[in-house]
Amino acid sequence: MAPILKISDLHKHFGPLEVLRGISLDVDPGQVVALVGASGSGKTTLLRCVNALEDYHKGSISLGDEQIGYQDLNGRRVRLPESRVARQRAELGMVFQSYNLFPHMTVLDNVALGLVYVQKKSRAEAERIALSWIERVGLADKVKSYPFQLSGGQQQRVAIARAVAMQPKVMLFDEVTSALDPELIGEVLAVMQNLARSGQTMLVVSHEMMFVREVAHRVVFMDGGVIVEQGPPEEVLVRPRTERLQTFLTRFRGVLR
């Protein structure tokens, strides 16, 4: 099966600091790939590059057969116009660490926004779709609420609904539980697990090792801007081959027994 997301030899630097040093990664349809690593390893930057929220200096990212963010013009790599990039982003769903719900809109409007303005659906149909997703994440009674009236976990579930309602080819999750109180993490992970089981392709940056072990098909360990090890969770997390990964996993010892 052809990979739905291809990242080839990605390089990025912030001034003198090289953040991504030649990352290549393929994601097959329906796969859940987890990106793990210490902070500063480049995993969040990589995720943001996929969604063209960051530029990169070398390499390419393709969704399906379309290159994201750039095109090759006579051998030179040129950034696509913003309107093209916007349309590409519509095929990718992203959930952020700080939820980033639009505070001036109700839950329903937040989820329906993309459906109406990007996918050009009628308001009635958009609200129907939005409602079904809001129900699916368990917040049917909060449809008319505003973000400030919801807890962190509830807001994050709405953020997931907002992203997945557009039926993206790939869902990107950027440490979505890191900002949550511990007792709220579970409800968000449950929604993500649900999504994974229904066949959604997901690229997840996370510290929740138990979740990664249960749900991911593949785990990618990054350190210092390169992929150090990757493979199925039973291998990578239980029998790490490299010393860097072993060191990284020591802090999760209690969780991964």
Add this chain to the structure above:
Amino acid sequence: MSFALPQLLRGLGVTLEIGAIVVTAGSLAGFVVGLSLLYGGFAVRLAARLYVDTIRGLPVLVLIFVIYFALPAFGLRFSAFQAGITALSIFATAHIAEIVRGGIDSIPRAQMDAAKAVGLTFWQRLHLVILPQAVRRMVPSWVNVAVEIVKGSALLSLLGIIDLLLAMQNVVGVTFSPLPFYGLTAFLYFAVNFTISRIGGLMERRFAYLKY
């Protein structure tokens, strides 16, 4: 007193007319310049920055006199009223541009990211996500500018435009008891500006669902 009232009211009308025109023109132009400050190319941003910083560094009166006296030297002919309106509008534009820039700038970058992630285009992002949030933060400063414009309109009396202040001076020149007229004029200005402030307060409350 009775003969004076129509004159004063006519002057008040002129003042209100000036205020309405300048605030409208200044808000529209200021919005454009404010967006240019944030999103324009390098040359556009530089030009806008120079414009805003120059105008804001000058006293309103100097700006009015520059437009009124200097422009005819370049061959442009216009009336005192037009010169006054132009000068005040240039002034308002500069201040409102800075308010627009500050308001939009104060919206966390993450909102832009989220709007991008949904797939919205630049104008959709501004229109649906950023501006609804930014406008609320701009209201107090915008109200201040509107009040300054009304007060600045009094300076146009120095160009001979018969606004409320000059109307008062004309009336005072022919009476023996000028003090009540100072008081009445002051009260009229106060009433206008106080009303503007109240309306601003109402607008702020209307946007108050943003508990950010």
Add this chain to the structure above:
Amino acid sequence: MGAYHFNWFLAWQSFPRFYWGLALGLELAALSLLIGSVIGMAGAFGRSFGPTWLRLAVMSYVEFIRNVPLLLLIYFAFYGLPKIGITMFDNVWSFVVALSVYSGAYLTEVFRAGVNSVPVGYTEAAKAVGLMPWQRVRLIILPVTFRIILPSLSNTFISLFKDTALASAVAVPELTYAAEWLNVNTFRTIEAWTFAAVMYLFAGYGIAFILRRIERRYAVIR
């Protein structure tokens, strides 16, 4: 473009008039800031700690002055006051009175905000040490307030400096009046106003720069 012949030399000859006009403008602004600050401090304390009637009086004063054009106050001080027997002010002092009363209203709010934003912890520590109320005010509250409001004071001073342009309306020989004089006497309109505008810009931004340096030295680091 019409037949306008630039004559910068003529304008340059009048430079002293501009220079002294600028100096006068700065003096007027400084003086008004001083008097206005006294009014402002009194107003802030009256508003925060005084009896109800005093609070209302201060609030009315502030609201009223902030909504009325400065030019009206200047005319009242210069033309109106003599009519009720107060004739001691010449044109310069009338302007100073008007600008001080005007700035006093704004400064009342500045000082009030400053006093209110002194962190509660400082006052409590001062109490814990055993200082009397007036000692707390003199040794802790006032110095801290001053550092907090320093940026606002700078901005107010720069605004006042720009407001001194209105003194030209009562023939006070400051910078704007110098430009008017040159305009009327030589018809060198563009040169006159260019000079004045440039000097206002240099003075304004120059002062802002200096004040920012001072702020960095003294302003409170939270």
